[in-house]
Amino acid sequence: MLAVICDDLAKDRDILLDFCARYAKNNHLPVAALSFENAGALLQSREARSADVIFMDIYMEGALGVDAARILRGKGFRGALVFTTTSREHYADGFDVEASHYLIKPISWEAFCEAMRRTHDRMGVSARKVRVTAGRNELDVDISGIWYVEVYGHKTVLHTLRGEVAVNQSLSALEERLGGDPFLRCYRYFIVNMDFVKRLNEDCFLMKDGREIPLSRDGRTALKNRYMAYVFGRMEE
Known part of the structure; x- marks a missing residue:
């Protein structure tokens, strides 16, 4: 598990780092922790975007x-967000970025454990894995972190939050194993995760990483309808 702490006060970073180490020891869990002293440094870190939980000072x-x-969510971050704050003023803003919890400073050990419990609940929902073969190795890839899958040349490549993974499976085999929504086979050489679509254009999906992925000319209307149905379904949830 990777926990990231972003706070401009060193003493508050140290408290959360100590809590992470204590939580790992008490629960016999591997917890790695990174800390940043400002939002700019955090946003420049590729590793931070693959965190399971980010403790963010408001x-x-x-x-x-x-x-x-908001920027992290726009870049595709799907982990838990826990805001740390001295005020409840921005509680409503948390809904926009799917915040899991708020911690009021000074942060208590009990409150930290509750935040971690909520993080584990979130991970339980989205921690489904798909086993793939990459060269001679077998890997378990977090399905919720797959942006899209493409075939080029003789390679099938998973584009994920943690980078690219070239695998031995065919696109059709992966399509079956990914199991439908949020994944959509939109073109002969592409499967997209609809959670990472930024915008639906006339003939393509614009992904949150800026990549344009074409929509098959045959069945384009059906593809658009399926995407819109998925989006509206998420809104209703």
């Missing part, structure tokens, strides 16, 4: 934690 010099959280 009031930091230079940028509000809520604004940094």
Whole structure:
């Protein structure tokens, strides 16, 4: 499990780092922790975007934690967000970025454990894995972290939050194992995760990483309808 802490006060970072180590020891869990002193450093870190949970101070010099959280969600971050704050003023903003919890400073050990419990609940929903073969190795890839899958040349490549993975399976075999929504076979050489679509264009999906993925000319209307049905279904949830 990877926990990231972003706070401009060293003493508050140290408290959360100590809590992470204590939580790992008490629960016999591997917990790695990274800390950043401002939102700019956090947003530049590729590793931070693959975190399971980010503890984000709302009031930091230079940028509000809520604004940094919106950018992270826009870049495809799907982990848990826990805001740390001295005020409840920005509680409503947390809904926009799917915040899992708020911790009021000074943070108690009991409150930290509750935040971790909620993080584990979130991970339980989205921690489904798909086993793939990459060269001679077998890997378990977090399905919720797959942006899209493409075939080029003789390679099938998973584009994920943690980078690219070239696998031995065919696109059709992966399509079956991914099991439908949120995954959509939109073209002969592509499967997209609809959770990472930024915008539906006339003839393509614009992904959140800026990649344009074409829609098959045959069945384009059906593909658009399926995507819109998925989006509306998520809104109703």
